[in-house]
Amino acid sequence: MAFSWRHRALAAAAAGVCVATALTGCSKSGNSNQPEAEPSGPINVWVRGAGDSVKAYQTIFDAFSKKTGITINPPFMTLTDFETKLSAAATAHNLPDLVVDDAAQLGSFETQGIIQEVDKGKIAGQDQLTERAWDSAKDLKGKYYAVPFSAQANVLLIRSDWLSKLNLQAPKTWDDVETVAKAFTTQDPDGNGKADTYGLAVPGSTTRGYISWYWSSLFWQAGGSYFKSAGNGKFAANLNSSQSLESVKYFENLFCTDKVVQPSALNDTTTETNKAFQTGVTGMYFTGPYAYATMDATPIKGKYIAVAPPKGPANAQTLAEGTDIYLMAGGNAGAAKKLAEYMITPEAQRLGMTAVPTATIVRLPVNKTVDAATEHQGDDRWKLAQDVYQSSGRYEDINMPNWTALRQATSDGLNALVAKCADPQAALNTLNDKLNSVLRTQGVAG
Amino acid sequence: MSLGTSSAPVASLPRRDRSGAPDPSRRRQAIGRAVRSRLSPWLFLTPALAFFAVFKFWPVIWGVYLSFFHVRPYLGNEFLGFDNFTRAFQDTDLRAAVWHTVLDAAVSVAGSMLVGFALALLLESPARHVRILRTAVFLPAVTAMVAIAELWGALLFPGRYGAVNSLLGTVGLGPEPFLASPDSALWSVMLVQIWKTAPYDMVIFIAGLVGIDRQLYESASIDGAGAWQRLRHVTLPSLRPITTIVLTLGVIRGLRVFTEINVLTGGGPGGATETIVTTTYKAATVSNDAGYASAVSTLLLIATILLTSLTLWWRNRQEAK
Secondary structure: OHHHHHHHHHHHHHHHHHHHHOOOOOOOOOOOOOOOOOOOOOEOEEEEOOOOHHHHHHHHHHHHHHHHOOOEOOOEEEOOOHHHHHHHHHHOOOOOOEEEEEHHHHHHHHHHOOEOOOOHHHOOOHHHEOHHHHHOOEOOOOOEOOEEEEEEEOEEEEEHHHHHHOOOOOOOEHHHHHHHHHHHHHOOOOOOOOOOOEEEEOOOOOHHHHHHHHHHHHHHHOOOOOEEEEEOOEEEEOOOOHHHHHHHHHHHHHHHOOOOEOOOHHHOOHHHHHHHHHOOOEEEEEEOOOHHHHHHOOOOOOOEEEEOOOEOOOOOOEEEEEEEEEEEOOOOHHHHHHHHHHHOOHHHHHHHHHOOOOOOOOOEEOEOOOOHHHHOOOOHHHHHHHHHHHHHEEEOOOOOOOHHHHHHHHHHHHHHHHHOOOOHHHHHHHHHHHHHHHHHHOOOEO | OOHHHHHHHHHHOOOEOOOOOEOHHHHHHHHHHHHHHHHHHHHHHHHHHHHHHHHHHHHHHHHHHHOOEEOOOOOOOEEOOOHHHHHHHHOHHHHHHHHHHHHHHHHHHHHHHHHHHHHHHHHOOOOHHHHHHHHHHHHHHHOOHHHHHHHHHHHOOOOOOOHHHHHHHHOOOOOOOHHHOOOOHHHHHHHHHHHHHHHHHHHHHHHHHHOOOHHHHHHHHHOOOOHHHHHHHHHHHHOHHHHHHHHHHHHHHHHOOOHHHHHHOOOOOOOOOOOHHHHHHHHHHOOOOHHHHHHHHHHHHHHHHHHHHHHHHHHHHHHHO
16 A cells, blocks of 8 residues: 555656656656566546446446456546547657557557557457457557457438438438438428428438548548558558549538538538537438437437438448557556456456446446447347448447548548538549658558 | 936945055945846746746747758658758749738738728727727737637638628528639638728727827918818828838737638638738647648748838838838
């Protein structure tokens, strides 16, 4: 106990000196990189999450502390500018020991040197995880830099009451989506006598690359892919392809000709877009199954259904995503690894799925011995989410050296294209050049 | 000169003995007093200087230093020489951001000054009801920009049933896209900025108006000057120093515009509201390129110093006339 107190005091003193010397490059002395005989805490954890997710994570952390005796300082959790805050912490050499964030951040973190490589073979319980989940923790060279925690694939949420009122069926193809979206926009589905509804909720902001994140599914459904191999581990951007053009034309049309997207879309992140769906401004929302809990906590509970993503010209692929556990550079690696190992156990995965019904922090389990459909008995939406993930889930190119930089560049280009209702082919050519230049800076341009 | 004043320095001179040499103890006291009087202002300034040194001067120096590196906190910084600066001059996105910043600063500063001046003319009165009105008008200036931006973001909702669009609809106008279109986003941001800063300018102008000698107005009236002529030939020339202050503050504020844009549009749509600081912020936090962000910030610092010096030079020239 006395040791623990002294440990904390040292860390606090070091942090104080760090602040006083402002960015002079001091590093944490409280959590050294020295190998320790027995991992001990306390450890500092940051999680990208908010609301009831805080309670859900705390349940897992409490169970971990009870089991191992390793304490966890009150975790820092936010959805707002999470990576920005992490960058600031890195600049001040004051990183936490463990971070839970999107798998898509892997490359960005790796290129900053702020995460530690993970020896997959030495992670207890690693063989219980699906290979697909492990793939979301791997870089281009096949090295693992995270431990997967949760997986998901996007589904289409749609207002069932609006469909009934207008005698429409849930859409199964791109054309169906367009028809339903037009009807939702023009035929007053909420019956309030005002033309104040829209077909689709789209997070079209460039923040965190949202517009590219959303468009990816349409891109793949048209048969496109972001990159083509140029051999020897090199790549060329593939955004000037005919498939890319087809998906962009369809996407742009929804904004510029049909005008069936909420009008503020191009400045909206998921926060504003969730609100647009929850408050009856829009009738369809293509998003992850984590939204079930969020939407059920609002008045639209029971008024919407989840369906499989509508098929595009080529297929019905949909954006798959993961949440990863990152062990941070210079952190208390021993204790952090213990926590990561606990978070992938069947027990912790179940806690993450059901301990707090309003926050399913484990969307689909990464542990093969746990089944989402079984755990969420009585809620077929989770079976749908699981089926969609397995049959048509496709991850972004998160294994690239820095996917977030590539996604950001795509987002900037797409947002400008749609905002200006520009000529899609010309804009895609420019965007393709831009992506190739980003690939060059990342050393993988072919 | 009076005897009293001329005798004071003599009395304070150290008394000399018969040989003419100064008394050593008196001399020591005099030196002590001189040192104290020299040192005491610095002593009083020390807390503020220490604060600024730690939180302003040192970060500025450190930022300038970092602009010569590819900053990688955990992998070691890589020296790049002037590469970050060269890149800044070739960056077309940054060039667009500079143009947006200059346009935004020019329009919002001029707009705030005009509205602020008009409000000052209307509300310069000691009467109680005017004081209440003045306080009400001043409220936006003391409200946090984030809160104001969130509020305006909701008011300017681009749909037919957004608050402002509903009002426009009653007179047969709209719906306007406001922040949602690259053509109108920057202008909408300027509207919010003017709404927020005009009251601030108003207060400074009121202070200036109060300071104008009333006799000047009376003389002008006697000479037959009308309201417009009094404004043109008495009020405006008397407010020249105040105008320079408002202008200087406005230019500095305009060049580092960030909060309202980050909250209202995040630089979008299509980069239409991207400014120097939003670009810098994104370079540092989204692209994790603190070196490039520092280089752009350094250039902005140099531009701000040059502009401020130019404004001061202009003011001095005007006052010398």
